[in-house]
Amino acid sequence: MTTFVDRVELHVAAGNGGHGCASVHREKFKPLGGPDGGNGGRGGDVTLVVDQSVTTLLDYHHSPHRKATNGQPGAGDHRSGKDGQDLILPVPDGTVVLDKQGNVLADLVGEGTTYIAGQGGRGGLGNAALASARRKAPGFALLGVPGESTDIVLELKTVADVALVGYPSAGKSSLISVLSAAKPKIADYPFTTLVPNLGVVTAGATVYTIADVPGLIPGASQGKGLGLEFLRHVERCSVLVHVLDTATLESDRDPVSDLDVIEEELKQYGGLDDRPRIVVLNKIDIPDGQDLADMIRPDLEARGYQVFEVSAVARTGLKELSFALAGIVAEARAAKPKEEATRIVIRPKAVDDAGFTVTFDEANEVYRVRGEKPERWIRQTDFNNDEAVGYLADRLNRLGVEDALVKAGARSGDGVAIGPEENAVVFDWEPTMMAGAEMLGRRGEDHRLEAPRPAAQRRRDRDAERDEAEQEFKEFGPF
Numbered sequence: 001m002t003t004f005v006d007r008v009e010l011h012v013a014a015g016n017g018g019h020g021c022a023s024v025h026r027e028k029f030k031p032l033g034g035p036d037g038g039n040g041g042r043g044g045d046v047t048l049v050v051d052q053s054v055t056t057l058l059d060y061h062h063s064p065h066r067k068a069t070n071g072q073p074g075a076g077d078h079r080s081g082k083d084g085q086d087l088i089l090p091v092p093d094g095t096v097v098l099d100k101q102g103n104v105l106a107d108l109v110g111e112g113t114t115y116i117a118g119q120g121g122r123g124g125l126g127n128a129a130l131a132s133a134r135r136k137a138p139g140f141a142l143l144g145v146p147g148e149s150t151d152i153v154l155e156l157k158t159v160a161d162v163a164l165v166g167y168p169s170a171g172k173s174s175l176i177s178v179l180s181a182a183k184p185k186i187a188d189y190p191f192t193t194l195v196p197n198l199g200v201v202t203a204g205a206t207v208y209t210i211a212d213v214p215g216l217i218p219g220a221s222q223g224k225g226l227g228l229e230f231l232r233h234v235e236r237c238s239v240l241v242h243v244l245d246t247a248t249l250e251s252d253r254d255p256v257s258d259l260d261v262i263e264e265e266l267k268q269y270g271g272l273d274d275r276p277r278i279v280v281l282n283k284i285d286i287p288d289g290q291d292l293a294d295m296i297r298p299d300l301e302a303r304g305y306q307v308f309e310v311s312a313v314a315r316t317g318l319k320e321l322s323f324a325l326a327g328i329v330a331e332a333r334a335a336k337p338k339e340e341a342t343r344i345v346i347r348p349k350a351v352d353d354a355g356f357t358v359t360f361d362e363a364n365e366v367y368r369v370r371g372e373k374p375e376r377w378i379r380q381t382d383f384n385n386d387e388a389v390g391y392l393a394d395r396l397n398r399l400g401v402e403d404a405l406v407k408a409g410a411r412s413g414d415g416v417a418i419g420p421e422e423n424a425v426v427f428d429w430e431p432t433m434m435a436g437a438e439m440l441g442r443r444g445e446d447h448r449l450e451a452p453r454p455a456a457q458r459r460r461d462r463d464a465e466r467d468e469a470e471q472e473f474k475e476f477g478p479f
């Protein structure tokens with residue numbers, strides 16, 4: 001049997017940022033022309049966008065690996081690398097994004113709703129952008145940051161006002177085909193419908209949507225038939241319609257016990273108790289069907305159900321049904337305003353830009369530094385370039401990492417790890433190392449040899465802070 005594709009696992013990889021370029025301007029008779037290395041371009045994002053013309057997740061089932069393009073590296077002569085292209089993945093309305101543990105990350109409802117599943121890496125600044133009053137000719141550039149790469153799960157939850165539920169072959173698809181313009185597949189074998197069909201119904205002034213979902217059988221909650229999987233489509237509907245077959249040929253079935261079975265399965269699924277339900281007795285064009293309908297109607301009404309007798313084939317009783325549904329839908333809408341279809345952009349997580357933490361990791365015997373900035377700075381550093389390492393040390397120092405390490409009890413020679421356990425840069429801590437390139441200050445001076453004059457030191461710190469802020473800004477800017 002065909003698999004029911006409304007849940008896919010997707011591996012997304014955003015583009016890497018391009019590396020910045022370290023280059024010195026060259027011109028005849030001008031030996032030291034100044035730094036002119038351009039910035040790397042940013043990597044493309046992987047973005048999910050609700051597109052109403054897309055109705056299934058089938059495409060992602062067939063090719064579940066998606067990658068945006070990388071940013072280009074910067075070049076000499078102030079040439080910036082091109083940004084990578086964002087990869088836009090169209091998804092159906094009602095797609096829910098989860099992580100692999102099953103936590104909901106976003107619920108995408110409404111045309112144009114956007115979710116950034118993987119953020120492209122920042123491009124590295126070139127040495128031209130890193131130059132400052134204190135660092136006139138940096139001999140290094142920043143590396144591009146790798147793009148985010150994650151596994152997500154997409155689940156489709158149809159957004160409709162009314163859901164038709166019932167046994168296979170009860171006539172759900174037939175009913176939606178005569179109530180709306182939808183043209184689903186109809187056949188006399190069970191499980192004809194494998195993915196939900198949506199139709200739009202106009203009844204008087206009310207326009208509502210109706211969904212026909214695959215048939216349900218006893219034991220669906222244990223995975224029989226198509227299982228309960230597709231019932232997630234029913235979750236968002238405000239009205240449930242039991243479509244009961246009054247003319248089934250199976251001797252062990254009758255509409256009332258069918259109803260009980262379906263109700264039991266809905267209960268197993270859970271969370272649907274508050275939804276109003278009505279009963280449709282279908283196939284009354286068949287004489288035995290009409291007789292059976294007449295017989296069980298009082299029983300169903302006694303249970304509190306509003307009952308409609310219809311024939312999808314002879315097209316009888318449809319008007320009453322569609323107007324009654326319009327009434328219930330209108331009531332439900334008034335009670336709970338429907339989620340507005342807004343064009344919103346949802347980001348996976350707010351970037352906590354501000355802080356960092358230092359903790360002692362007993363298992364690995366290192367002081368662990370965690371924080372968005374320090375971890376990014378590590379990725380931006382070319383560890384083969386001493387000047388770049390010095391610049392990193394300087395940045396970390398200014399953020400207060402060195403002070404925090406002292407406070408946490410770190411001593412010279414202790415191990416310090418920046419980043420998560422599985423992906424950290426570890427080094428032996430030397431407090432003086434934290435003042436690499438910047439301590440060299442003006443040409444020919446080394447502040448490590450003499451105590452810095454307090455006023456001059458303060459000025460230097462202030463300038464450095466301004467540099468830092470300026471460079472963070474440049475990195476964010478579109479160059």
Ligand SMILES: Nc1nc2c(ncn2[C@@H]2O[C@H](COP(=O)(O)OP(=O)(O)OP(=O)(O)O)[C@@H](O)[C@H]2O)c(=O)[nH]1
Nearest residue numbers: 168169170171172173174187191192193215312313
């Ligand atoms: N006589 C009669 N036959 C009907 C009526 N409605 C549906 N049928 C027939 O019943 C069979 C099943 O109809 P479908 O609409 O495919 O049933 P379904 O509930 O969508 O079935 P699944 O998709 O398998 O769950 C088809 O052969 C239809 O022609 C009706 O009102 N009268």
Ligand SMILES: [Mg+2]
Nearest residue numbers: 172173192193
């Ligand atoms: Mg069907």
